[in-house]
Amino acid sequence: MKVKIKAKFFALPRDYQGEREMEMEVSEDFQQALEEIDSRTKIGIRDKLDKRFLILINGRNYRKVLEDKGKLEEGDNLAFVPFLGGG
Amino acid sequence: MPIADHKKCTGCHICEIICSVHHRKVMNPKLAMVKVNSNWPWEDKVTICRQCKKPKCVEACEYDAIERADGYLRINQDKCTACLECVKACPFDGVVVSEITGKPILCDICNGEYLCVSWCPAKVFSKA
Amino acid sequence: MDNEKYFGYAGKILTVDLGSSDYVVENTPFDLIINFMGGKGFGAKILYDGLKPGCDPLSQDNIMVMATGPLTGTLMPASGHIALSTKSPLTGIWLDSHCAGFFGPELKMAGYDAIIIKGKAKKPTVLVVKDDKISFEDGKDLWGKLIFESQELLRQKYGENCQFMCIGPAGERKARFANIVSGGRGFGRGGSGAVMGSKNLKAIVVKGTKAIRIHDFDGFMRMCKEAYNELSVSPDTGGGRPKYGTNSIYSFMIEAGAHPIKNFQTGVFEAVKECNEDVLDKKYYKRHIACFSCPINCSKASRVDDGKYKGKFTEGPEYENMWSLGAQCGNSNIGSIIYGEHLCDEYGLDAISAGNVIGFTMECFEKGIISEKQIGFRANFGNDDAIIKFIEMMAKGEGIGELMSQGVRRMSKELGKGSEKFAMHVKGMEMPAYDPRGAFGMGLAYATSDRGACHLRAWTLGDEVLDVQERMDPFATEFKAELVKNQQDFFAVIQSAVVCLFLNFGLTQRQITRCIQTLTGIKEWKTTEDILKIGERIYNLTRLFSMREGISRKDDTLPERLLKEAVKEGPTKGVVVDLDTMLEEYYLVRHWDEEGRPTKEKLAQLGLDKYRV
Numbered sequence: 089m090k091v092k093i094k095a096k097f098f099a100l101p102r103d104y105q106g107e108r109e110m111e112m113e114v115s116e117d118f119q120q121a122l123e124e125i126d127s128r129t130k131i132g133i134r135d136k137l138d139k140r141f142l143i144l145i146n147g148r149n150y151r152k153v154l155e156d157k158g159k160l161e162e163g164d165n166l167a168f169v170p171f172l173g174g175g
Numbered sequence: 176m177p178i179a180d181h182k183k184c185t186g187c188h189i190c191e192i193i194c195s196v197h198h199r200k201v202m203n204p205k206l207a208m209v210k211v212n213s214n215w216p217w218e219d220k221v222t223i224c225r226q227c228k229k230p231k232c233v234e235a236c237e238y239d240a241i242e243r244a245d246g247y248l249r250i251n252q253d254k255c256t257a258c259l260e261c262v263k264a265c266p267f268d269g270v271v272v273s274e275i276t277g278k279p280i281l282c283d284i285c286n287g288e289y290l291c292v293s294w295c296p297a298k299v300f301s302k303a
Numbered sequence: 304m305d306n307e308k309y310f311g312y313a314g315k316i317l318t319v320d321l322g323s324s325d326y327v328v329e330n331t332p333f334d335l336i337i338n339f340m341g342g343k344g345f346g347a348k349i350l351y352d353g354l355k356p357g358c359d360p361l362s363q364d365n366i367m368v369m370a371t372g373p374l375t376g377t378l379m380p381a382s383g384h385i386a387l388s389t390k391s392p393l394t395g396i397w398l399d400s401h402c403a404g405f406f407g408p409e410l411k412m413a414g415y416d417a418i419i420i421k422g423k424a425k426k427p428t429v430l431v432v433k434d435d436k437i438s439f440e441d442g443k444d445l446w447g448k449l450i451f452e453s454q455e456l457l458r459q460k461y462g463e464n465c466q467f468m469c470i471g472p473a474g475e476r477k478a479r480f481a482n483i484v485s486g487g488r489g490f491g492r493g494g495s496g497a498v499m500g501s502k503n504l505k506a507i508v509v510k511g512t513k514a515i516r517i518h519d520f521d522g523f524m525r526m527c528k529e530a531y532n533e534l535s536v537s538p539d540t541g542g543g544r545p546k547y548g549t550n551s552i553y554s555f556m557i558e559a560g561a562h563p564i565k566n567f568q569t570g571v572f573e574a575v576k577e578c579n580e581d582v583l584d585k586k587y588y589k590r591h592i593a594c595f596s597c598p599i600n601c602s603k604a605s606r607v608d609d610g611k612y613k614g615k616f617t618e619g620p621e622y623e624n625m626w627s628l629g630a631q632c633g634n635s636n637i638g639s640i641i642y643g644e645h646l647c648d649e650y651g652l653d654a655i656s657a658g659n660v661i662g663f664t665m666e667c668f669e670k671g672i673i674s675e676k677q678i679g680f681r682a683n684f685g686n687d688d689a690i691i692k693f694i695e696m697m698a699k700g701e702g703i704g705e706l707m708s709q710g711v712r713r714m715s716k717e718l719g720k721g722s723e724k725f726a727m728h729v730k731g732m733e734m735p736a737y738d739p740r741g742a743f744g745m746g747l748a749y750a751t752s753d754r755g756a757c758h759l760r761a762w763t764l765g766d767e768v769l770d771v772q773e774r775m776d777p778f779a780t781e782f783k784a785e786l787v788k789n790q791q792d793f794f795a796v797i798q799s800a801v802v803c804l805f806l807n808f809g810l811t812q813r814q815i816t817r818c819i820q821t822l823t824g825i826k827e828w829k830t831t832e833d834i835l836k837i838g839e840r841i842y843n844l845t846r847l848f849s850m851r852e853g854i855s856r857k858d859d860t861l862p863e864r865l866l867k868e869a870v871k872e873g874p875t876k877g878v879v880v881d882l883d884t885m886l887e888e889y890y891l892v893r894h895w896d897e898e899g900r901p902t903k904e905k906l907a908q909l910g911l912d913k914y915r916v
Contacts, residue, residue, distance in 0.1 A: 096558065098554050098555045098558065099543045099546075099547060099551045099552070099553075099554070099555065099580060100542050100543050100546065100551075102554075102581060103546070103581075108554075108581075139538070140538040140542060141538070142769050142771070144768075144769070147559065147768075147874065148770065148776075149769060149770040149771070149773055151773055152770060152773050167555075167558065169555055169769070170538055170539065170542055170543045170551065171537075171538040171539050171542075171543075171765065171769065171771075171808075172539065172551075172552050172555065172764060172765040172768065172769060173539035173540070173543075173544060173551070173552070173762075173765060173805060173807075173808030173809075185590075185591045185592055185593035185600040186592055186593055187593035187594070187595065187596060187597050187598065187600065188405075188595055188596065189378075189596055189597075189598070192377075192378050192596055193378065195514070196378055196517075196524070199514070200517070200520060201514035201515060201516050201517065202376065202377050202378055202514060202515040202516075202517070203412065203512070203513065203514035203515065204408075204412075205412065205464075205511075205512045206514070212463070213463075215486065215487055215618075216487055216590070216592065216604035216616065216618050217589070217590065217604060218590075274464050274512060275512045294531070296531070296535070296593075296598030296600070297591070297593075297600065
């Protein structure tokens with residue numbers, strides 16, 4: 089099943105992508121959705137996930153969210169963020 | 176013969192530190208054969224000898240203190256009088272003046288290893 | 304001890320008495336090194352033992368300890384920092400402040416692990432330290448001059464190869480959050496510039512030509528190489544930080560609701576579309592700048608190319624100042640932020656405190672607590688002209704600027720009318736650029752930081768918001784006490800080694816301690832735990848220092864706005880901080896009693912048993 093999500097890009101991920109926000113329709117299965125996101129964006133997220141970048145779903149670490157609900161839902165916000173350091 | 180691209184230099188002085196560590200086994204950037212000059216905030220300029228094939232410094236030295244040996248130019252510290260004509264003559268601003276002795280120093284290319292080239296995080300140096 | 308050999312260390316401490324223009328040079332005591340390492344640690348021990356409790360920080364009784372640590376000035380990446388410890392005129396308690404750049408390495412090359420400054424000079428003075436030559440020179444020609452002009456004049460007089468520490472007019476008139484500038488960096492927070500001004504010390508000049516020795520040469524070289532490589536592949540220090548500087552987190556903090564807007568009134572900042580790290584990178588950043596031995600080059604030189612502030616430039620702007628002169632004041636004009644930050648450096652004011660106080664003043668104006676007549680102009684949020692005017696007024700002590708420059712705690716006390724509820728400070732130190740309602744751990748961090756509200760003793764946001772270990776929740780109290788304590792202790796090690804805190808975002812604790820071990824060869828530091836214990840010892844000692852100056856559990860708190868007033872919109876809508884739960888757990892984890900006092904057992908374990916609370 090397909091769901092409509094909003095993808096937001098910050099700092100380096102946004103640098104790769106060239107824009108701040110995108111709306112897209114993706115598979116509700118997360119791994120499948122990542123494949124689809126890779127084909128439509130310039131980030132190469134599957135290679136970089138957990139190594140250089142993270143995904144937060146509605147503000148929470150994607151792993152935790154998927155543990156809770158198992159799949160993406162209509163209206164989910166996906167934030168593509170770099171690992172954070174203070175300043 | 177490392178060539179420095181000033182625009183990339185961030186002013187970190189790692190080239191100076193690694194130069195002193197490699198040659199003297201202690202950390203003292205003031206002993207280095209390469210030097211970073213600060214023009215805050217817009218520029219940091221690196222001074223390093225380019226090992227020219229037709230060196231203007233050799234021409235300018237009245238005391239024959241600059242000689243070529245073992246594949247690189249070097250200053251004979253006994254003959255050098257610190258007149259600093261070589262510094263003025265170099266068209267690339269490549270002669271470092273030691274803060275400690277007041278005498279000029281030339282890069283000795285680290286036996287071809289060029290440590291400043293491999294350690295520089297901003298990729299300022301390239302080998303010519 | 305006989306035949307002490309110093310590796311990493313310079314081996315000497317210089318103590319200067321400005322009143323008598325005299326000085327003494329002594330060997331750096333080995334037990335001071337083993338138990339307190341350097342930097343902040345040296346400051347804690349020397350000040351606890353040597354400073355008169357209850358003394359006025361702006362009197363001749365106050366003491367400044369400027370100290371590097373073993374890693375400073377070496378091949379270790381990001382080793383350009385120096386620590387300054389003193390009693391703060393802003394908070395009245397412990398202060399340690401750290402300056403990046405090149406002053407620390409130069410001091411060590413001159414042959415000193417620390418300079419201790421006592422007394423007060425009879426007239427404006429410049430202290431000159433050139434290797435073994437110490438002199439007290441006349442500073443009256445520089446007194447009154449702005450900082451960059453002063454540094455340029457000093458450069459012309461003493462040469463290109465020196466480093467300087469300099470106060471501006473704000474420090475000279477003892478504004479309580481005046482800073483000290485060195486090159487393009489500074490000792491920002493807590494009013495160290497006012498302490499220097501109260502001593503009639505305009506500047507310190509240092510020139511050094513000595514070498515620093517390495518104990519385990521091959522081991523240290525290997526560790527440094529490993530550290531450089533690790534920093535370049537780490538996602539933060541090898542990615543966002545070199546490119547965007549400290550602003551790599553900017554839009555994300557706003558997204559997370561952790562960037563305080565308009566004096567912590569709201570969590571929504573509409574202007575983020577024109578004011579963010581992307582715009583900075585494309586329009587304002589002109590060049591990357593690094594500190595001594597640093598591959599991260601987080602600093603930037605920025606310039607405004609058009610508009611009202613055309614031509615204005617700064618080394619920066621930092622994330623903290625993008626906030627304090629930006630969102631804190633409801634301002635999105637980047638040109639004004641760049642100009643404002645530079646003005647703070649010219650006059651010598653802490654830009655974080657300055658912006659916090661300006662935002663507070665704007666809220667007081669909008670609420671009618673201060674009138675347009677009292678200020679001299681309208682001071683609504685978003686008025687960038689007002690921000691610039693306020694900076695100058697605070698620096699010079701003009702009009703309401705005099706009260707503002709005493710800090711938000713004193714100002715709100717003077718104004719009354721409920722303004723104390725939204726004076727955003729802890730223990731008198733103005734709060735920096737994170738809203739604890741967006742990450743509870745920062746609430747605990749602010750409440751228990753040893754110098755008042757500060758983000759550099761524990762920075763929990765990465766762990767909380769990204770939740771890499773998958774057990775954190777920014778709006779929960781669980782696990783925060785442990786996180787804050789561990790960071791405070793480890794950061795104290797970094798602040799005593801003295802290196803840059805950003806190493807923490809690229810290297811492991813073990814890598815950093817291995818660098819210290821191979822460099823110094825100190826036998827007592829066999830394990831990482833031995834070194835971490837030093838951090839814990841230091842953090843307990845600064846706690847004792849501040850308790851001796853009068854703080855207690857009631858001061859480990861947050862402003863009422865964060866505890867009772869929920870944000871009405873945005874990502875943190877409805878949230879208030881549950882500090883009590885975290886604080887109780889924090890005291891347990893620290894082995895402090897319910898009043899927040901280190902227990903006898905904990906002090907004994909750390910070798911601090913002779914100190915009482």
